[in-house]
Amino acid sequence: MPDQERRATVEDVHELALGMPHVTVEHGKSGNPVYQVGGKSFVFFRTPRPDAVDPDTGERYPDVIVFWVPSESDKLALVQDQASPFFTTPHFDGHRSVLLRGSRVGEITLRELTEIVQDAWLSQASRRRATDWLDAHS
Numbered sequence: 001m002p003d004q005e006r007r008a009t010v011e012d013v014h015e016l017a018l019g020m021p022h023v024t025v026e027h028g029k030s031g032n033p034v035y036q037v038g039g040k041s042f043v044f045f046r047t048p049r050p051d052a053v054d055p056d057t058g059e060r061y062p063d064v065i066v067f068w069v070p071s072e073s074d075k076l077a078l079v080q081d082q083a084s085p086f087f088t089t090p091h092f093d094g095h096r097s098v099l100l101r102g103s104r105v106g107e108i109t110l111r112e113l114t115e116i117v118q119d120a121w122l123s124q125a126s127r128r129r130a131t132d133w134l135d136a137h138s
Contacts, residue, residue, distance in 0.1 A: 007106040008113035013065060016117040017043045022129055023121075040124040042068045043117060045102075051091040052099060063102035068120045072096065096123065 017023060017035040020042075026034040034044040046052075048060035069075045078086040078098045085104035092099070105113065122130050 004111035004114070005109050008108050008110045010063075010065075010102045010105050012110055012113055013043065013102075013105065013117065016114055017121075020118070020121040021133060022125070037121055037125045037129065041066075042120040042124040046099075049091070051089040052087075061101055065100050065102060065105075066097050067100065067116050068097050068123045070096070070119055070123045074119070 014033070018025070020035075020037065022037050024036050024039075026036060026041075028034060028044075028047060030047045032045040032047055034041050036042065044066050046064040046066050048062050049064070050060060052061045052064050053059060054061065069078065075088065075096060075098055078084060079088050085107040086098045086100050088097075088099060108116075122133070125133070
């Protein structure tokens with residue numbers, strides 16, 4: 001079992017998402033992976049967009065990962081701390097998701113990333129799949 005307290009990596013995002021049950025991977029127009037459960041995205045690697053830019057240079061972030069969250073309160077808990085690597089943009093107002101730059105994944109532990117990916121999956125999985133997974137992992 002990997003050391004859960006080590007710093008997370010982008011590769012961990014892929015491994016954790018693929019490790020959840022009933023996951024399929026679609027690819028966007030640019031080949032970016034979109035992890036889905038039951039046809040619903042729960043983690044995806046976003047292409048550079050005008051709403052997520054470096055405040056100093058205006059350059060679009062090339063490494064944004066989107067994670068679904070269970071609720072608006074979960075989203076706020078992740079993004080309201082200025083030191084948190086998670087963020088949102090006005091484009092995602094009202095959307096139950098948070099953003100994380102790949103270059104900042106190492107600011108959280110593998111344990112924290114595991115929880116984020118599992119919560120993302122649970123927020124999009126069918127009730128039956130979620131219940132079955134929770135019963136098996138309680």
